Amino acid sequence: MPRAGSVDSDVDIDIGALFASLWQNRVRVLLGAVLLTLLAFLALSLISPKYRAETRILIETRESVFTRPTGEQGDDRPVLDQEGIKSQVELIGSSDLLKRVIAKLDLGNNAELAAGAEPSVIKRLLAGIGLAADPDATARDDYILQAVRDRLVVYSVQNSRVIVIQFSSKDPTISAAVPNAIADEYVTTQQASKSQSNADATGWLEPEIADLSKRVKDAEAKVAAYRSSSDLLIGQNNAVLATQQLSELSSELSRVRANKAASEAKAASVRTALAKGGPVEALPDVMASPLIQRLRERQVQLNNDIADLSASLLSGHPRIKALRSQLADLNQQIRLEARKVLAGLESEADTARLRETELTRSLNGLKAQSSKAGEEEVELRALEREAAAQRQLLESYLTRYREASSRTDRGYLPADVRIFSRADKPIEPYFPKVLPMTGAAFVASLLILSIGTLLSALFSGRALRPAHTVVAKVAPVEAEAVRQPSKPVVLVPATETVPTSHKEQPSMPVAAAPVFTPPVPNVEHPADHSGIAVVADRLMASGAARAVVVSPEGDEASALTILLVRELADRGVRVVLLDMTGSGEMGRSMLDGQELAGMTDLLASERPFSEVIHADHYSQAEIIPLGTHDPVKAMQSIGRLPMILNALQSAYDLVVVDSGPATADELKHIVDDGSELVMSLVNPEDEDVKAISMAIFDGGFIKPELLTPFRDGSLELDDGVIIRTAKHLD
Template structure:
């Protein structure tokens, strides 16, 4: 761009003159580019065409599901990773493989691979290259093959591409396929060698393991016989099995004894208390007792029948009652016999329990001794089982390896899935692309040469004084937006104009005059009453009360919000760290502090799109900082509105004062942003405005009694000037 020079230099680059040199030298640029293109075209026509053939090899598992070892799945077999595939690329370019291919195709006898080219002969004559006649034929052929061979792995795959170039298209295809086939053969030979090595190693190992298995099993059998650890049912020793049976028998005897004692006790209690014995199940189950009970019921029935016609003293009734009494005696006597039988059963059970307990204790000692010996037996069995399992594994592997060798089944984990065909067109030289690229590159390089020559010659330089600038009174300001709301300063000016108030213009004062005016202010400042609702007074009150957060409510919109800017700048002028957070709907007040720029702000911070360092900006006209409304979607930012108190607390830790301009907010919205060090400020432009009255009533009804009124009037004590002009003049808001 013209006129973009560095400060302090007396000359600048004339962009117009610089690019004018391209128009003056267009013939030179065009002819030079055409000459380069012609030379490249001649080179392409004289060059021997090169043909390239391509063969593709896929690395994959070739083992069949029917020939895999037992229990092994396709997922268990190792598949080459990217490092393994790259290793196979190195195998394809190995010297041994290339020498075998060269010998099969007899490449050493061809002019292309056996004799040096014209360029090589020239370098040999100049002594810049070694004479191939002094090198072994295979080494020279190998070097030439490497120059014509390109092997690479296709990214993110297990495909290896083998490309071979030659002046003979048939030889290119034949060599490419031969290299891939030789690679498959080499891999099969490597697998065969590995299989042979495995069988050679497994054969003596199997013989040795067979001997050790026999010895281990013999040790187990001898130890079991010598330790009397004979095995019974459930694969347990006889001592353990007998201990279990005696324990079960003892539990049964104890249960029978307890049952007999309980039955005897119930019968004894019934005989002692005179309770009827027919209520006891064990007595009722006796056959004799059942017959006596039936006779007893019959006698009671007869007595009841005769009592209806005979008196109690009648001989017949007396005889029946006598029989009934004898019958009751027989019942009780039978009950005593049953009691005696149960007592005898309990006594026998106690004797049996004592005997079983003695036998149980003996078997416990015998089982404990057998358990100690069983530990050693299990160790011998584990060793024998491990040897047997290893022998079985070796036998299986040996049979598999021997079977594969006998039947020559050794699948290689690679296959050629795309063989090379004889190429029909040469890959070099591509005449049209090369000539076209050379022509474009010639144009670009010669244009840069002309520009640098013009720049270094000094013809593209011009003095900075030659740049004409428009007079200050002719510089046009940008047109105002008709739809934008008037800023408070403009509104005040319009009200003053409507009221007919005129302010006479005055000439600019000198530095001495301004200093005299300031001295007179400071002299009579104490006698001039200060507005208690001015910016200066409110700032002093915030400092005195120790308030660190001020929430400004402006019912009149942006007209009232302008006072927040004055308040933040007033606090900054007093050497205090202050920041203004713009939470109005329009964001106009923050743009006035940033020369109308719209940058990231509080909504971007709430939406987690920016950090604190990205949304805090410096006021262009004071030392205050400002956090504008922002660029993020307001709806998305409002979803994280609960983070506002946390953000304010973090800012209070870094700043002395945090001024939050809330615009025409209600008390319910403001309440969520308050803290112990928060002061509610009501910014008023027109006290008679209905919106101001409604906002004050809303704050009062919601418990905000200590509300400060801010009228936006400037301080009566001006800030002392530092010279004829203010280096950072503040625009009227």
């Protein structure tokens, strides 16, 4: 924060001077960049170029719809997940596969790969005398394998089943041959793996099929033997003969019982008609008799003849009597014939009853046989199921065995991988890219040298300038005063008098406020500053973070504090004024009479800092007024005051506390070792003012021997202690 002792050391960065230094050293920067670029070009030219080629393979099923094994659908083909793809990547980079590729391409004799495999002369000498292990062919093969692995990159493309094989070498031919050979060897390995799996399956199926064939034969023999021993003969619809006969006999019994019931019903109706003397010729069973039908025809004829003759003859005529006699005989014959029909129906019913009895006896016998056959059939079906399961498994094994044998014999074992992009011999090396890297070296060197030039100008101070801070010229003070910044400084008015009350002196900006200047006793050294300005100089020069103002005369003297705070704000000091006078007139004066939250609210924890700090209406200073909370209750939390002051000191350059007519005991709460004590006096000659000042001195806040010697406007106390005015000797 701006202090009198440190203001002159505040500096800003001069951007113009900074870039001017860069322009002044432009030739050196360009030449240095060109030199570094040439060195980079030479270094890149000496590096052996490296070539890189890549082969891409796709993991997919190669089975067609025509060669796919029986029962396998298109959706049943294996689809590798990300873990499966990573496993294939590890397989491609495995040591066994790489060793086969090294042997196939004779990479052991390649000078580039075998450069680190040959032991040095020193190592051979040490091995000869037994101080080191003897290098053998195995170690050499391990060196070559490691060299191949260092130049090999195998990775899978994200979110796909594509695997990329990259190999870099100084020889473009080797860089293309190695990934192609690795891909071919990987495909061969996949085919060999399938062939081995197929051969293993065939070898396992052969004894299984032989054993299963025997088990199927035994199971079917058991079925036939059990069927023969249990007499479970099969009839129509693959049903057991006893069960089929039982069904047929049940149907016959039902038919016989129906016929018996019909015969009994017919006989009962004929019997009832004969017993009641009713006309039996109307019964259906009687009418079915041919004789009854002829007798019925004769009866109708006789009735017609009688009816015709009755029209011309009397009822006693012999002819009519003869006809009636014939009709009576005819009716008698009809009834006799009806009795014969009844006898036939009763005989038919008796026959049906006998048939029913016989069928019932036969049915009971078949039921017993069918029950036994059912129990035996359960066992037979179990044997048949076992035989069917063994037969189905045998057929499945035979089908798989024939498919596996045909694939092995024909050599058709497609690998689930396809090389869709083979590596070509690269034309340009991938490292070093001489021209792009040279250009990058030029840009980087130019940037580094430019930054170095700027930093040099910055650290040397050529690009720094004093900070633009409005600071008043500080009058020199004697060494003793600097060493003792805690002694009080008295603010006294000059020739003008401060109004006796705040009501007579409304708040106003600094330009309109009363000017307080000390007397000018020496015409050879006229006063350049008022008493307010000199005290402001002292506070800025002391470097204090807190200034405590004691106003023994109350609000009249507190007006000087307002002028002091505004003077400091005009000089660019971030200052805040705390009104602890008890009357609150300072806050109302600086805030146009407004009653706002302030110190009492902050002590009582009713308001935060942001709501109690207000801006002065006539300067850049800020003020914390007395506040609106009950002062008595607020003073119960006076222990929070040091914490509040420390928080304000961390945010402001200077915290000014006007304590009003405070006593020495009250000042102990707000004055610390880094505080400046200021006495604000209107009438220094007043006895009460002297008494209050002496009480403060007696409280240990000042040592008389450490006072800075001032002249003019001095205040002499009873014990000889002299307080000088704020007018400093020029």
